[in-house]
Amino acid sequence: MSFHFKHAAAAALVAALAAPLGFAPVARAADVSLLNVSYDPTRELYQQFNKAFAETYKAETGKTIEIKASHGGSGKQARSVIDGLEADVVTLALAYDIDAIADKGFLAADWQKRLPDNSSPYTSTIVFLVRKGNPKGIKDWNDLVKPGVQVITPNPKTSGGARWNYLAAWAYALKHNGGDEAKAKAFVGSLFKNVPVLDTGARGSTVTFTERGVGDVLLAWENEAFLSKKEFGDDKFDIVIPSLSILAEPPVAIVDKNVDRKGTRAAAEAYLKALYTKAGQKIAAENFYRPRDPEIAKEYEKVFPKIDLVTIDDPAFGGWRKAQKTHFSDGGVFDQIYAN
Amino acid sequence: MSVSPIRDEPTPVKWAIVALAVIFIGLFILLPLINVFAQAFVKGWEAYALALVEPDALAAVRLTLLVTALSVTANTAMGLVMAWAITKFAFRGKSFLITLIDLPFSVSPVVAGLVFVLLFGAQGYFGPWLIDNGWKIIFSWPGITLATVFVTFPFVARELIPLMQEQGTNEEEAAVTLGAGGWRVFTRVTLPNIKWALLYGVLLCNARAMGEFGAVSVVSGHVRGETNTIPLQVEILYNEYQFQASFAVASLLAVLAIVTLVAKTVLEARLNARGRGH
Amino acid sequence: MSQAESTAESPSVPARAVPDHPALLTPLPRGDASGWRGHSVIPGFNLTLGLTLLWLSLIVLIPLAALFVKTAELTPEHIVNILTSTRTLNALKISFGLSLVAAAINLVLGAVIVWALVRYDFPGRRILDALIDIPFALPTAVAGIALTTLYAENGWIGSWLAPLGIRVSFTPLGILVALIFIGLPFVVRTVQPVLEDLDHELEEAATTLGAGRLTTIRRIVLPAVLPAFLTGFALAFARAVGEYGSVIFIAGNLPNVSEIAPLLIVIRLEEFRYADATTIAVTMLVAAFILLFIINGLQRWSETRTGRAG
Numbered sequence: 001m002s003f004h005f006k007h008a009a010a011a012a013l014v015a016a017l018a019a020p021l022g023f024a025p026v027a028r029a030a031d032v033s034l035l036n037v038s039y040d041p042t043r044e045l046y047q048q049f050n051k052a053f054a055e056t057y058k059a060e061t062g063k064t065i066e067i068k069a070s071h072g073g074s075g076k077q078a079r080s081v082i083d084g085l086e087a088d089v090v091t092l093a094l095a096y097d098i099d100a101i102a103d104k105g106f107l108a109a110d111w112q113k114r115l116p117d118n119s120s121p122y123t124s125t126i127v128f129l130v131r132k133g134n135p136k137g138i139k140d141w142n143d144l145v146k147p148g149v150q151v152i153t154p155n156p157k158t159s160g161g162a163r164w165n166y167l168a169a170w171a172y173a174l175k176h177n178g179g180d181e182a183k184a185k186a187f188v189g190s191l192f193k194n195v196p197v198l199d200t201g202a203r204g205s206t207v208t209f210t211e212r213g214v215g216d217v218l219l220a221w222e223n224e225a226f227l228s229k230k231e232f233g234d235d236k237f238d239i240v241i242p243s244l245s246i247l248a249e250p251p252v253a254i255v256d257k258n259v260d261r262k263g264t265r266a267a268a269e270a271y272l273k274a275l276y277t278k279a280g281q282k283i284a285a286e287n288f289y290r291p292r293d294p295e296i297a298k299e300y301e302k303v304f305p306k307i308d309l310v311t312i313d314d315p316a317f318g319g320w321r322k323a324q325k326t327h328f329s330d331g332g333v334f335d336q337i338y339a340n
Numbered sequence: 341m342s343v344s345p346i347r348d349e350p351t352p353v354k355w356a357i358v359a360l361a362v363i364f365i366g367l368f369i370l371l372p373l374i375n376v377f378a379q380a381f382v383k384g385w386e387a388y389a390l391a392l393v394e395p396d397a398l399a400a401v402r403l404t405l406l407v408t409a410l411s412v413t414a415n416t417a418m419g420l421v422m423a424w425a426i427t428k429f430a431f432r433g434k435s436f437l438i439t440l441i442d443l444p445f446s447v448s449p450v451v452a453g454l455v456f457v458l459l460f461g462a463q464g465y466f467g468p469w470l471i472d473n474g475w476k477i478i479f480s481w482p483g484i485t486l487a488t489v490f491v492t493f494p495f496v497a498r499e500l501i502p503l504m505q506e507q508g509t510n511e512e513e514a515a516v517t518l519g520a521g522g523w524r525v526f527t528r529v530t531l532p533n534i535k536w537a538l539l540y541g542v543l544l545c546n547a548r549a550m551g552e553f554g555a556v557s558v559v560s561g562h563v564r565g566e567t568n569t570i571p572l573q574v575e576i577l578y579n580e581y582q583f584q585a586s587f588a589v590a591s592l593l594a595v596l597a598i599v600t601l602v603a604k605t606v607l608e609a610r611l612n613a614r615g616r617g618h
Numbered sequence: 619m620s621q622a623e624s625t626a627e628s629p630s631v632p633a634r635a636v637p638d639h640p641a642l643l644t645p646l647p648r649g650d651a652s653g654w655r656g657h658s659v660i661p662g663f664n665l666t667l668g669l670t671l672l673w674l675s676l677i678v679l680i681p682l683a684a685l686f687v688k689t690a691e692l693t694p695e696h697i698v699n700i701l702t703s704t705r706t707l708n709a710l711k712i713s714f715g716l717s718l719v720a721a722a723i724n725l726v727l728g729a730v731i732v733w734a735l736v737r738y739d740f741p742g743r744r745i746l747d748a749l750i751d752i753p754f755a756l757p758t759a760v761a762g763i764a765l766t767t768l769y770a771e772n773g774w775i776g777s778w779l780a781p782l783g784i785r786v787s788f789t790p791l792g793i794l795v796a797l798i799f800i801g802l803p804f805v806v807r808t809v810q811p812v813l814e815d816l817d818h819e820l821e822e823a824a825t826t827l828g829a830g831r832l833t834t835i836r837r838i839v840l841p842a843v844l845p846a847f848l849t850g851f852a853l854a855f856a857r858a859v860g861e862y863g864s865v866i867f868i869a870g871n872l873p874n875v876s877e878i879a880p881l882l883i884v885i886r887l888e889e890f891r892y893a894d895a896t897t898i899a900v901t902m903l904v905a906a907f908i909l910l911f912i913i914n915g916l917q918r919w920s921e922t923r924t925g926r927a928g
Contacts, residue, residue, distance in 0.1 A: 035563060043580060070563045071576075076888035079901045084462030084471060085479040085561040100890060104463070155873075158888045197870040198877075200885065203579045208870075211583065212770045214788055231581050259470075328890070338705070338873055349831060354738055359733035362746065364727055367915035368678050368799055369752050372764035375774065381765060418673045425666035429654030437670070439910055443678055446906035448860030450880040451899045454887065458688055458896070461818070465684060489741050490677055522661035538800050544754075551757025553863035558884065570757040571863070578867075587767075590760040597755035604755075 030066035032057075032267045037087035039074035039160055040203040041224045046091070046289040052283060053274050057267070065267060070192070072145045073201035074160030081106065088100060088259050088268040091252040093160020093202075095119075095312075096320040098253050120249035121275035122289035125307055126161075128240040129209065129218040129225040140242050141172040144217060145190040152215035153195055154205040156327075156334055160250070161202035163328060165219040168246040168339045170327070171310045175244060179316075185261035189337040210237070211229065221248070222304070241330045247309040376594045379587035391577075391588035395589040400573035401592070407481060407556075408549040411488040415545050419496025420538070424429060424526070426497075427504035438501065444493040452490045453558025456483055479561030484569065487555040489500060492545045499541030500534055507533055518606045543607065547600040551593055685903065688896045700897045705873055706882065710901070713879040716790060717858035720797035723807075724854050725847060727798075728805030735806075736813045750807065755801050759861025765796055766868040788870030793878065796864040801854030808850035812843050845920030850883070852916060856909045860902065 009270040018185065038046055050067040057065045070085065074093035081087045082104050092098055095112055102109050130138050136149055144151050156161040166188065173187035174180070197214055201207045202224060207220040210228050217240075220228070225239050252272050259265040274280045281291040304324045310316070317323040327333045349357070381388055391470065393399060422441060426434060460477040461467045470477055477483045511533070515525045531538075553571040560567045568576060572594055577586035655663070689697065700706060715772055734740075735747050752759065769776045769786035776786060786792045816839065824834040862880040870876040877885075886894040 040387050040579075068566055070561055070567075072562055073888060075890075079888050079890055080479065082458055082463060082890070083478060084460075084467055084476075084562075086476070155871075155885070158885055198872045200871065200888070201579070207579060207581070208788065209583070211767075212787065213772055335705075337543050340695065357730055358734045358738055358740050360727075361731040362742070364731065365746055365749050368795075369749055369802065371774065372761060372799070373752055373756060373767055375764045375768050376760060379764075407818055418669070423675070424662060425670045425864070427761045428660050429658050429663045429667070431667070432654040435672075439914060440674055442910060443682070443907070445855045446860065446910050447682070448862060448883075448899075448906075450862050450883050450901055451685070451860070452681075453904060454883060454895060454899055455685050457887070458684045458892075463892075486677070490681065493677055494843045509660060513658075516661065525660070526662075546735065547755050550648045551760070553759040554758060554880065555761075557863075558887070571718045572759050574759050574763065583767075586763065590763060593757045593760045597752060597757070597760075600755040601748055602750055604751060 003276040023062075029278045031061060031063040032065045032264060033068065034065065034088040034264060034267055034271055035068045035070065035086060036089050036091055036271075037077050037081055038094040039072045039077060040071055040201040040228070041161070041206075041221050042091060042250075043069075043203075044227065045223075045284060045289060048287065049275070049280065049283045052279060053271060056274065056279070057270065067271070071203075073154070075158045076200065086258050086261065086262065087255050088264050088295060089252060089254055089272055091250065093248075094163060094249050094320060095158060095249070095251050096163075096317060096324045098251055099321060100295045101255065105257065107253055113251065114254075115272060116225060116276060118249050119251040119253055120292070121272075121280065122250070122284040122291055123294040124220060124222045124248045124250065125224050125245045125309060126164050126242075126248065126287055127222045127245065127307075129220045129228055130234055130238050130240050132238055134238055134240065138217050138240055141169055141191075141244070142176070144169070144194060145187060147227075148196075149217065150193055150196050150215040151191060151194045151219060152197060152205050152209045153219040154202050155198045155200055158200045159202050159205075161221050161224070162205075162219075163323075164221075164246055164248045164285050166327065166334065167312070167323060168244070168310075169219075170241075171246060171314070171316060172242070172244045174316055185333055185337065188333075192337055209295055222290070226303075228290035241305050241307055244308045244310065247311045249312070312317065343518045359456055373493050373594060373597070376587055376590050377555040379583060380591040382587075383584050386514050387410065387584055388591075391582075391585035392592070394585070396565045396568070397573055397585075398591050400568045400570045400589070402569045403481060404482070404550055404568075405569065407485045407488050408546060410485045411492055411549050412542060414489055415492050416496050416538070416542050417543075419500060419541060422497045423500035423534075424530070425552050426501055426557070428509050436594070441494050441497055444490055449552065449554030452555040453487050456486055456490075456559050460486075465583060478559050479563070479567060487559050488549050488552050491552050491555050492549045495545035495548060496538070496541035499537050499544070503534055503537045513571075536607055538606070540607045540611065543600060543603055547596060550596055624896040624903050629757065648867060668789045685896055686893065689900045690895065692893050696893065697897055700894050701901065705877075706894070706898060708874040708880040709877050709879045709898070712790065712875075712877065713859055713902075714905075716793050716878075717797055717855050717861075720794055720801055720858050721851050721855040723794075723798055724801045724805045725851050728802060728809060728850060729847070731802075732806050732809045732813055734879075736810060750803050752803075754803050758800070758861065759867075762796065762797060762867035763847070765799060765864065766792070769868065787868050788876070792868035792870065793865050793876060796868050797858040797861060800861055800864055802872055804853040804857060805847070805850035808853060809843055809846045812846040813839075816842050845916055847888075849913060849916045849920055852909060852913045856906060856913065859905065859909075 027230070036046060036050070046067075046069055050069065054065050054067065055306065057063065070080070070087075072080075074097045077090070077092060078097035078100050081090060081101050090098055090101065096112060098107075101107060102111055108114075115121070128138060130136070135213070137143065138149065153165045156162040156166045169188050170184050170193055173184035177183035177187070197208050199208055202221060205218060206224055206228060210212050210232055218225070218228075224235075229237050229239065240324065252267065252275060254268045254272060259268045275284070276292070278293060278296060281293040281296040285291045285296055285303070288303070290304050291297050291300065312323060315317055325332065419576070426438065457478060458464050459466055460470060460483060462471055464478075467478070511529050512525050515529045520528065551571055552569075553575075556569055557572060559576075560569070560572055562568060562572060562576065564576070570589060574586050574590045574593070577583075577589060674720065681693050693841060731750070735743060766787050767773050769779070769788070769792060771777065771780045771785065773787070779786060784791070786795055820838050824838050825831075829837070860880060862878075862884075865878055866881055869881070881896055883895045883898050883902075886892075886898065
């Protein structure tokens with residue numbers, strides 16, 4: 001028995017020691033390495049963009065660059081950066097989450113002015129994804145509060161997309177109730193009463209709706225809705241464009257504190273600027289993000305339907321900081337709705 | 341296992357009980373395991389293999405092996421030390437000490453991750469100092485290892501303590517009287533007596549270390565190809581519409597579970613054999 | 619014969635909390651009564667106890683202390699506010715409530731399974747016995763996605779339940795299923811060795827004296843295995859309360875309906891609300907501590923009751 005034991009123990013020991021030695025994550029050969037901390041639905045976009053950027057970077061500078069990515073709910077990702085995740089650039093769902101990082105001194109408070117278009121190289125909006133043939137006849141926001149309609153959206157507290165969803169519904173309700181906030185609150189409240197599953201991120205909600213078959217309508221990023229159709233086939237889902245939606249500007253920024261410590265500022269700047277180039281804009285459009293560049297926008301005009309869009313700077317919201325405070329802070333409107 | 345027919349219930353009752361047990365274990369316990377493999381192979385062998393050699397999946401396997409090797413080694417060494425201190429000596433407060441060692445069993449994995457963020461996060465107690473000195477703990481392999489060590493803390497010690505307690509200290513005392521030093525007593529007298537229980541504890545520690553999700557999720561940062569362990573990679577793929585790939589990677593852990601079960605059964609037979617020998 | 623098979627330490631329950639040996643509870647067995655430790659000729663006391671305390675402090679105590687320190691920074695009103703908010707209360711209610719239900723179900727099903735495994739011989743018994751440990755060995759995230767797929771409306775089991783109007787995945791029922799899954803081995807593995815060790819002669823004597831089968835079970839078997847059942851129940855409960863990985867996939871995570879306390883901790887963390895996260899965490903930690911002591915006491919009771927550990 002002792003003999004057997006020695007063998008077993010030796011084997012276990014060898015396995016335990018050899019594993020890290022043989023497979024330890026070795027520093028890869030890239031000259032520069034960037035970490036892009038992003039939100040949920042940008043996985044496919046940045047997979048493609050990172051590859052393209054690495055090629056141009058190599059061609060222009062002769063240096064190899066490796067771009068690592070982390071994805072998750074936008075608020076959660078901001079939290080990780082605040083807690084020390086060493087992001088060189090953040091590409092999040094909304095400005096407030098980057099503001100939160102800036103508040104902790106990781107980047108300058110005026111970060112949004114450093115790049116064109118509010119530092120948002122692409123935009124998106126919120127649309128409805130419904131089951132093929134639209135069996136519940138969902139056409140606009142007011143169809144979402146009807147009894148028996150199940151609405152899928154992620155949690156506005158953790159998901160950026162969900163905050164856009166919520167605000168778009170709010171904007172619609174204000175418009176149709178003559179600006180009456182109490183009525184808007186009641187409207188959004190009854191909308192959320194129809195939500196059976198509240199995932200923490202946009203991608204979780206998409207999976208719940210598409211793969212798990214829960215709900216009649218998914219409030220989705222436009223790009224996420226297109227992607228779902230692409231992934232699961234046109235015969236499964238339809239996209240419904242509401243009469244009014246919101247202009248979602250997912251911003252990008254360099255995290256000053258991190259790039260300065262790591263000495264990666266130049267590469268990080270080149271990376272974000274490349275998002276604004278024709279090539280970058282094209283990749284965004286191919287991944288169903290609305291490009292800012294007028295020329296590329298024209299080229300992809302047919303892809304993106306025309307929608308009446310309000311912006312976050314609309315007086316009804318007054319910018320992200322105010323909107324966040326009013327609606328999503330502790331005890332804010334969303335909490336009041338959910339406490340009921 | 342002696343099963344005496346004398347105490348049997350009436351045959352119909354007996355079969356009802358057996359049937360209930362079989363159905364329940366089949367539906368609740370076995371089916372999920374089978375489901376993992378069914379989903380993993382839903383697109384055939386080729387897709388299965390492709391999912392496993394994908395660079396991010398390989399990186400996750402490497403990280404998991406590294407973290408597991410470190411935390412199992414640490415907990416094995418310290419498990420032996422703790423068991424020795426507790427079972428070979430008499431002192432006050434021993435019972436309380438054992439309760440403290442057990443504590444990580446009942447702490448939610450999420451809380452286990454959270455405490456390390458509080459300590460080593462950039463906003464935490466030691467975080468700013470660590471960052472200034474270029475140490476990366478949270479969102480890197482050291483933090484993931486720490487969280488794993490925490491959740492697997494009691495496994496080895498808890499297997500050893502009852503056995504070493506039962507065996508008492510006579511053999512060690514005799515060896516010391518005969519002039520053997522501490523290390524020699526440990527390797528020649530104690531270790532042979534506890535080897536199967538030790539291996540058993542290591543096995544359980546290993547299974548938990550490889551599969552830990554909650555604690556690791558909080559401290560990982562989810563950087564692809566760098567800070568994702570196998571369970572986190574499973575979650576990421578699952579959230580990326582890549583269900584088959586997700587289950588393919590998950591099947592690695594399911595295989596680990598099966599290997600653990602088989603090894604456990606073998607070890608238990610050994611332990612029982614030893615018990616009978618006494 | 620079967621008594622000899624099952625050793626007192628019953629290695630099959632990895633997470634049994636404190637299978638405390640009664641020897642530990644009795645006063646110091648030998649040595650001087652004046653000091654805090656008994657005399658021993660075995661070397662290494664200072665070294666090993668020192669290392670034990672150091673390791674325990676570094677990995678467990680200091681990190682957990684940080685949690686208390688962080689929470690202590692809050693005012694009592696703030697703490698009360700956090701704990702009495704609807705969302706927190708509901709999350710705690712869901713976690714503790716469903717864990718209690720799951721543990722109770724495991725108690726009943728565990729009893730059936732243990733009885734079948736210990737008392738009957740049937741083909742496949744050994745395999746069935748080995749399968750009990752799957753929830754121990756299968757990582758929680760894997761269990762989570764497997765159960766979710768299984769019980770979703772288009773899953774193997776879910777598609778059978780859907781026509782009956784029963785939805786499991788993404789409802790509190792799904793949480794229950796996950797908690798039953800992870801908790802079952804605790805009940806079975808705690809009770810199994812006790813039932814195996816039970817002196818059959820008592821039952822035979824009772825039968826000889828004319829007691830019916832049910833009476834024998836109620837009067838002889840049940841009292842003997844009751845402490846073990848309660849221990850298994852408490853262990854399953856403790857594990858379920860803290861469970862995260864297997865639940866979040868299947869739960870639906872709807873605030874106030876299917877949001878468990880560990881998930882709320884994560885969400886609060888993601889919302890930058892550290893105070894909330896640590897307060898809920900401390901609450902759960904205290905609950906875990908209390909549970910540990912209860913389990914501890916139960917196990918001692920169990921051992922003195924059955925005299926197994928002697």
